[in-house]
Amino acid sequence: MRPVPWKVRPIPTVWLDHTTGIGVTDSGARVTPVIEGRRKRPTLAELLNTAHNLRAERIMLTGKVPTTGAGETHWLITPTPGWTEGGHWLSSPPTGRFTHDTTGDKLEVRTAAEWFTSADGDLTPDEARQAWVATSEAIRSVARDAELLKSPAATGTQLWAQSLPRTVDPEPLDEDVAELLHRTAGQHRIEHLTTGPSACGCGGCRPLVDLGATSHGGFSYVDGRFMYASLCRELGTGPARRLTAAQAEELLTTSPYARARFHVEFTVPEWWDTLGVLPVAHDDVQDGWHYPNVPGARGRTWVDGVELKLALDGGWDVEVLEGIEFTKARVLDTWADRLRRARERLTQDRDLPAPVRAAAVSAVRAVLIQGIGAFASRGRETTHVVWSAREVPAHAAATVVRHGDAFAYRTRAARPAGQAAALYRPELAAQVWSRGRARVLECPTALSKRLPGAGMTYAGGALSVDPATLLGVNGDAIYTTSVPAWSLPVTVPGGGDDGEVGRMRLQGWLASTKLPSTTAERNRLRQRAEAAGVEEALVAAGAGEPTADVAATDQVDA
DNA sequence: GAAGACTAACCCAAATACCA
DNA sequence: TGGTATTTGGGTTAGTCTTC
Numbered sequence: 320m321r322p323v324p325w326k327v328r329p330i331p332t333v334w335l336d337h338t339t340g341i342g343v344t345d346s347g348a349r350v351t352p353v354i355e356g357r358r359k360r361p362t363l364a365e366l367l368n369t370a371h372n373l374r375a376e377r378i379m380l381t382g383k384v385p386t387t388g389a390g391e392t393h394w395l396i397t398p399t400p401g402w403t404e405g406g407h408w409l410s411s412p413p414t415g416r417f418t419h420d421t422t423g424d425k426l427e428v429r430t431a432a433e434w435f436t437s438a439d440g441d442l443t444p445d446e447a448r449q450a451w452v453a454t455s456e457a458i459r460s461v462a463r464d465a466e467l468l469k470s471p472a473a474t475g476t477q478l479w480a481q482s483l484p485r486t487v488d489p490e491p492l493d494e495d496v497a498e499l500l501h502r503t504a505g506q507h508r509i510e511h512l513t514t515g516p517s518a519c520g521c522g523g524c525r526p527l528v529d530l531g532a533t534s535h536g537g538f539s540y541v542d543g544r545f546m547y548a549s550l551c552r553e554l555g556t557g558p559a560r561r562l563t564a565a566q567a568e569e570l571l572t573t574s575p576y577a578r579a580r581f582h583v584e585f586t587v588p589e590w591w592d593t594l595g596v597l598p599v600a601h602d603d604v605q606d607g608w609h610y611p612n613v614p615g616a617r618g619r620t621w622v623d624g625v626e627l628k629l630a631l632d633g634g635w636d637v638e639v640l641e642g643i644e645f646t647k648a649r650v651l652d653t654w655a656d657r658l659r660r661a662r663e664r665l666t667q668d669r670d671l672p673a674p675v676r677a678a679a680v681s682a683v684r685a686v687l688i689q690g691i692g693a694f695a696s697r698g699r700e701t702t703h704v705v706w707s708a709r710e711v712p713a714h715a716a717a718t719v720v721r722h723g724d725a726f727a728y729r730t731r732a733a734r735p736a737g738q739a740a741a742l743y744r745p746e747l748a749a750q751v752w753s754r755g756r757a758r759v760l761e762c763p764t765a766l767s768k769r770l771p772g773a774g775m776t777y778a779g780g781a782l783s784v785d786p787a788t789l790l791g792v793n794g795d796a797i798y799t800t801s802v803p804a805w806s807l808p809v810t811v812p813g814g815g816d817d818g819e820v821g822r823m824r825l826q827g828w829l830a831s832t833k834l835p836s837t838t839a840e841r842n843r844l845r846q847r848a849e850a851a852g853v854e855e856a857l858v859a860a861g862a863g864e865p866t867a868d869v870a871a872t873d874q875v876d877a
Numbered sequence: 878g879a880a881g882a883c884t885a886a887c888c889c890a891a892a893t894a895c896c897a
Numbered sequence: 898t899g900g901t902a903t904t905t906g907g908g909t910t911a912g913t914c915t916t917c
Contacts, residue, residue, distance in 0.1 A: 461890095552899080576898055625898075653891070660890090754898095763899070821899095882915075892905070897898105 329466060332377040332451075333370045334431070334444035337384045340366055342444035344373055364399040367417055367426055376424070381431045381447045384413070392723035395428065396704055402426070407704055409720075409727055427469070434471055434685055435678035442678055449671070450678035457665045457679065458686075461657040471682065475658075475690015476742050482654040489650050489744070490557035496643060497745050500580075501695070503621035504749035505598050505608045507794035508756045512594060515836030521601070523587075523611035523618065527594065527786045528800070528834065536834055539856070540827040540848040541806040542796035543758065545662055547687050549821025550754040551655035554578060554747055555645025567642030571627070578645040578750065581627050584619045586636040587611055593786035596630045596760065597622050623753030629760060633782070645746055658687050659820050695748035759795050762823045764805045764815025779805040779815055779823050790834065791841055795823070798841060802828055802856045811862040828856040 333350055335342035340352030340361035352361040352369040361369070370378045385394045395407055395415040408414040415428035431447040434454070442450065455467045458474070462481050468474045483489075492500070511517035513528040543549075555578020562570060562579075570577050585597055595610030599618040611618050619640075622630075630637060662683045665676060704727050705711060711719055711728050719728045762780035781789060781797045783805070790798040805815035806825040816824040827848030835841035 549899090628898085649892080656891085878917105880915100880917090882913100884913080885911095887910080888908090890905100890907085892903100894901100894903075896901080 330377045331375045333375040334379045334448045336382040337380040377427045396722045396725045434682040436681045449675045453679040454682040457661040461661045471685035472689035472693040475686045479654045492557045500745045510792045517837040519609045523616035536800040538829040539802045545820045546795040548655045548659045551651035560644045562642035567639045579624045581642045582640040584638045587616045589614045625757040694744040765817035766815045811860040
C-alpha cells in the first residue's frame, strides 16, 4: 500500500520571543505585543491576540520557554479570555491549540526548539524565521512541492510519501509481526559504563571504568554525523515470513545480510573484555534495555540481523530459536538521500549567518530522526484539559496530571486505519535503530577497507576503543577518556573523518575533568565538552592551526 | 519585436547492477 | 553491508519557430 502525499499550504506564522513577546512576521516585519497595564511581559492571551490581529494561524516561540516540573502549572494552562483551548500537547515539545471565541479562528502555539537546536544560546525570532525559510528552501530544492509541515515528524513522513520510487509499493506488515516488533525492538542504546549509581546491577553487565581507581581523566565526545541518513539503505519491509529455527539458521549461513530479525539465546565469550553487543530487555519493561558483557553471561532476546552478525563476527556463541525474514526493498533510500542533499546544500550555503545555518541543519536532522520515529508511531496522543476531576473520562483516569487547578489527561487515537496505515512502518524504524546500535559499535572510517575474509579493517566505533577508556554510549555517541584517533579529521595523522555523512567524529574534548558516575553528570560533561570544542585535541594530535573554513563547518556539524 | 509554443540537447538525480 | 560503476529517465534550458 503506497502512501499518498497530501497537499498543505504554508501556515501564516508569527515568530515571538516567549519572554518579551517581541518578534517578526513571516515577511520579517517587526511585531510588538499589546500589553495591558504596566506589565513588561505579555500574558499568553496577549500573545494570542497579537498573532490574531496579524491574521497568523501559528505562533512560534523562541527564547526561554519554561519547562514544567512536577506539580507546577503548565505555562499553556492559564486563563485566556476570548480563546478556548482544545487538544493541547503538554509534554515535549509542547503545543497549544486555541480557537477564537467570536471568529472561530484557530491558532496554534509551538516552540521553535521543536525544529531548531542550537548549542550556543537561543535563536532570536528573526533568526528562527530565517532558519525556517532556509530549511524549506533546502527541502524544496530536493523535492518539488515539498513543504515544512506542522512538525518535523509530519514533514519527514510527508517527504517519504513523496520520495517513494514509483516502482516500490511496500506491503504493510501483518498485525502479529508488527506487534512483535513493538514488543521486542528497542531504540537508542543508552548505557553508562562506569562504576556508580548508573551502572547496571543485573549481574550480567559490568562497568568498564572503575572510578574508585581513576576518578579523573579526559572526556571525549564522539558522535555520528547525520547518522540515520546513512542507515536507510535497502531496508527490509513487508511481506514478512516467519522462520523456524532451522530455516533461520539456514538463512543466516546463506545470506548473512538478509533483512531479518532473529530470536536468539547467546552466551558472552569467556575472553570478552569490552561492552556488550546484544540488547536485552530488562525483566521489568519499564527499566529499558541492557547489554550483558560479563563472560559467560547468557541472554535471550530478539535482535536484528546486523547486530547478530556483529556478535557472530566477534565470536559470540549464539543459538537461533526462530526468525522473521523481511523483503528487501529501497523504501527509504531516496528519502534519506534527499535529506542528505538538503543538509549538504545548507552546510555549503555561505550566505546564511552561522547561527541560522546551524539551526537549519538541525531542522533537517530533526526531520530525519523524527521521521524515522514516526514510522513506529501507533497513532498520536492528545492532551485534554478540564477544570474538574469529574470531567475526566474513566478510561483516561490513569493518565491524569494535576496542573494547579486544572486536570490534564491523555487519550490515544485508534490504531491508524486507511491512509494513515500506509505510514505505519515499524519495521523501518526498528531496522534503522538496530543499524544505529550496530554502527555505534563498529563504524566505517575513511581509513576502512573491506577485505575478503578479514571483515572491516580500521573501523571506528565503541568496539575499537580501549575498553578501559569507555565511559558510555548514548545513541550514536560514545564517551571515552582519551580521543580515538579515527574520530579526528583526515587532515591529522591517523584521522578517519573525511566529512562524510555517517562518520563518527570528535565533537568535544576536555583534557582533564572529574569522570562522570551518572548519566546526568555525563550529559553535563558532554555539553561542556561540546562548548570547549576539539581544537585542543587537534593540536595534541599534530594538526596545524585550523582554518576559518574548518571552524565554520564545525559549527553546523551538529 | 515580443511573446508563446515547440523541440532537441544536455545534465543530473534516481534506479539498478555488481563487487569486495 | 558499504562502495562504485552504469544505465535510465525526468526535467530544465537554450535555441528555433510561429504568430500576432
